[in-house]
Amino acid sequence: xxxxxxxxxxxxxxxxxxxxxxxxxxxxxxxxxxxxxxxxxxxxxxxxxxxxxxxxxxxxxxxxxxxxxxxxxxxxxxxxxxxxxxxxxxxxxxxxxxxxxxxxxxxxxxxxxxxxxxxxxxxxxxxxxxxxxxxxxxxxxxxxxxxxxxxxxxxxxxxxxxxxxxxxxxxxxxxxxxxxxxxxxxxxxxxxxxxxxxxxxxxxxxxxxxxxxxxxxxxxxxxxxxxxxxxxxxxxxxxxxxxxxxxxxxxxxxxxx
Amino acid sequence: xxxxxxxxxxxxxxxxxxxxxxxxxxxxxxxxxxxxxxxxxxxxxxxxxxxxxxxxxxxxxxxxxxxxxxxxxxxxxxxxxxxxxxxxxxxxxxxxxxxxxxxxxxxxxxxxxxxxxxxxxxxxxxxxxxxxxxxxxxxxxxxxxxxxxxxxxxxxxxxxxxxxxxxxxxxxxxxxxxxxxxxxxxxxxxxxxxxxxxxxxxxxxxxxxxxxxxxxxxxxxxxxxxxxxxxxxxxxxxxxxxxxxxxxxxxxxxxxxxxxxxxxxxxxxxxxxxxxx
Numbered sequence: 001x002x003x004x005x006x007x008x009x010x011x012x013x014x015x016x017x018x019x020x021x022x023x024x025x026x027x028x029x030x031x032x033x034x035x036x037x038x039x040x041x042x043x044x045x046x047x048x049x050x051x052x053x054x055x056x057x058x059x060x061x062x063x064x065x066x067x068x069x070x071x072x073x074x075x076x077x078x079x080x081x082x083x084x085x086x087x088x089x090x091x092x093x094x095x096x097x098x099x100x101x102x103x104x105x106x107x108x109x110x111x112x113x114x115x116x117x118x119x120x121x122x123x124x125x126x127x128x129x130x131x132x133x134x135x136x137x138x139x140x141x142x143x144x145x146x147x148x149x150x151x152x153x154x155x156x157x158x159x160x161x162x163x164x165x166x167x168x169x170x171x172x173x174x175x176x177x178x179x180x181x182x183x184x185x186x187x188x189x190x191x192x193x194x195x196x197x198x199x200x201x202x203x204x205x206x207x208x209x210x211x212x213x214x215x216x217x218x219x220x221x222x223x224x225x226x227x228x229x230x231x232x233x234x235x236x237x238x239x240x241x242x243x244x245x246x247x248x249x250x251x252x253x254x255x256x257x
Numbered sequence: 258x259x260x261x262x263x264x265x266x267x268x269x270x271x272x273x274x275x276x277x278x279x280x281x282x283x284x285x286x287x288x289x290x291x292x293x294x295x296x297x298x299x300x301x302x303x304x305x306x307x308x309x310x311x312x313x314x315x316x317x318x319x320x321x322x323x324x325x326x327x328x329x330x331x332x333x334x335x336x337x338x339x340x341x342x343x344x345x346x347x348x349x350x351x352x353x354x355x356x357x358x359x360x361x362x363x364x365x366x367x368x369x370x371x372x373x374x375x376x377x378x379x380x381x382x383x384x385x386x387x388x389x390x391x392x393x394x395x396x397x398x399x400x401x402x403x404x405x406x407x408x409x410x411x412x413x414x415x416x417x418x419x420x421x422x423x424x425x426x427x428x429x430x431x432x433x434x435x436x437x438x439x440x441x442x443x444x445x446x447x448x449x450x451x452x453x454x455x456x457x458x459x460x461x462x463x464x465x466x467x468x469x470x471x472x473x474x475x476x477x478x479x480x481x482x483x484x485x486x487x488x489x490x491x492x493x494x495x496x497x498x499x500x501x502x503x504x505x506x507x508x509x510x511x512x513x514x515x516x517x518x519x520x521x522x523x524x525x526x527x528x529x530x531x532x533x534x
Contacts, residue, residue: 027366044377060470070308134309256466
């Protein structure tokens with residue numbers, strides 16, 4: 001009797017390991033199934049709705065003191081856009097650069113960097129949370145997005161603000177980074193178009209000349225190298241249709257978690 | 258005088274408890290494994306408000322290249338380095354070759370490095386897990402399961418030392434006393450239900466930038482967002498530790514009897530009586 005025990009144990013061990021491997025292979029298969037990933041994304045809408053229920057639209061992201069600043073604010077994603085046009089503008093200190101704000105607005109406008117810097121500004125020390133898990137704290141200065149909106153006057157049907165960027169995500173120079181936020185975030189006081197980081201002109205590695213800061217969202221919403229802003233009713237027709245470069249690859253549009 | 262074994266079948270776990278127990282098993286397994294995949298996207302843990310505050314990481318799992326060009330997995334805790342090749346830092350991928358990844362593919366959902374998908378799994382099952390947990394606690398209080406079966410009594414407190422000695426010697430309760438949870442078991446269940454699980458959930462919420470804005474600064478009570486990430490990770494492993502001890506106890510106190518009681522509800526109690534005739 002006892003002699004059989006190790007065999008039996010081995011058998012059960014193998015059964016367990018086999019069942020485990022099969023379950024894992026099943027999980028991987030499910031990850032590729034469209035229906036199943038749709039079911040999983042119920043988690044995203046539950047979180048989004050729960051967050052909306054819990055908070056006011058104006059709830060503020062935490063602001064920090066100078067003592068909390070990260071010694072150097074790391075660059076993530078693109079650190080230097082693979083685009084000759086961009087570098088031509090950078091060479092000239094972005095004097096020829098302009099930001100277009102258009103789409104569903106009464107009065108589309110173009111803003112030069114100097115014009116933007118002369119508008120009312122906001123300075124905030126906030127934490128940047130990357131979807132990967134790390135955080136860095138930086139001091140941003142920029143023009144609140146609502147200042148632009150009050151000039152261009154959004155039409156009532158505008159539901160999202162789309163940010164187009166100068167950095168191509170494909171090696172062949174196509175597939176430009178873009179992002180989108182809703183009107184709650186667009187009018188939020190901490191949502192700014194930043195041109196300075198830690199009291200210095202915004203460096204190229206962090207998104208010069210202008211990057212978006214939308215402080216209650218993860219890092220991938222903080223679009224860098226802005227070229228154009230468009231107010232839209234829906235982003236279905238833009239690029240992959242999911243409202244952002246990373247969203248098109250499978251990340252959640254709702255980046256509050 | 259002859260010894261006779263008395264067998265008694267009792268109804269131990271009610272249906273809702275059984276369903277909630279197995280839901281919990283599925284949720285916890287998926288949360289752990291998708292969590293490890295998420296960890297693999299940034300394989301360092303810190304204490305503090307940010308990752309970059311001039312202080313070194315608390316824990317790091319990295320791959321390094323040896324002088325001969327081979328991959329080596331290196332894990333470090335508070336700067337103490339360990340070679341963990343094969344499991345942590347570098348492990349064999351689908352083609353049998355060593356690849357750089359913190360936790361090996363057999364321990365993550367999905368198997369490949371795939372942050373966006375791991376997040377979808379994690380957040381879906383997190384909702385299920387929290388809803389299940391709220392149902393359990395509500396049910397357990399309404400049916401007085403907590404008050405009757407889990408609360409530590411005066412008598413329990415008097416038997417702690419004896420219970421520790423019994424556990425060390427793998428001596429377990431039989432007969433009448435097997436109908437109740439012992440004091441260490443009660444303490445373990447209570448700490449998991451009312452301390453570890455709420456803490457792991459809270460630390461998950463603490464990582465959400467939007468939830469941070471509900472009451473700016475609330476996560477500083479725990480040391481900040483990066484501390485929260487570290488605590489989330491540590492508590493997850495404490496829960497794994499609980500599961501190991503729990504399964505070990507299930508096996509040594511009668512695997513089939515225990516399993517059956519969590520599937521059908523029925524638990525067999527054997528007690529030997531000395532009969533006088």
